[in-house]
Amino acid sequence: MGLITPNDFPNLRELYTAQLRYLLSTENQIVKGLPAMIEHAEDTQLKQAFQSHLQETQVHVQRIEGLLQELMGEIDDKKDPILTAIVGSGENITKETESGPVRDAGLIATAQKVEHYEIASYGSARDWAKHLGLTNHVSLLQKTLDEEKHADQLLTEISQRTNSSASIAA
Ligand SMILES: [Fe+2]
Secondary structure, eight states, rough: OOTTTTTSSOOOHHHHHHHHHHHHHHHHHHHHHHHHHHHHSHHHHHHHHHHHHHHHHHHHHHHHHHHHHHHHHHHHOOOOOOHHHHHHHHHHHHTTSOOOOOOHHHHHHHHHHHHHHHHHHHHHHHHHHHHHOOHHHHHHHHHHHHHHHHHHHHHHHHHHHHHHHHHHOO
């Protein structure tokens, strides 16, 4: 079967490195996508939440770049198609709604899909780093993971208000 299925990840370290490369692509796509979400959000608190998460995400990119540099001696990402699909579906929601609470509800849903995906990815990466004895990686990944969880909680809080406005929007 080895001839048919290439063994690109013969060990956990290789799998971990690939995970970080996907995460770098994830974070870079978020940096690219958030300005449009900031622009399209109507709710002021939502705009601010996206704005501050953009700043956090720029730091997340730097953290992963540093970890990859240490692991591989270079910074190279791996295109993450899942994030591309989530961002694409979010863009469709924006095109198919008018500015206001319903669009805001859609923007929050898209952002939370991204956050949950990141939380899962960072959680695995952090656990793998632990098993690989990469203690400096563990603490940086944990920091990012905590920020992703906080961003997700904040979106849930904001959605309490925007969803109730959306439910009565004509
Ligand atoms: Fe992030």
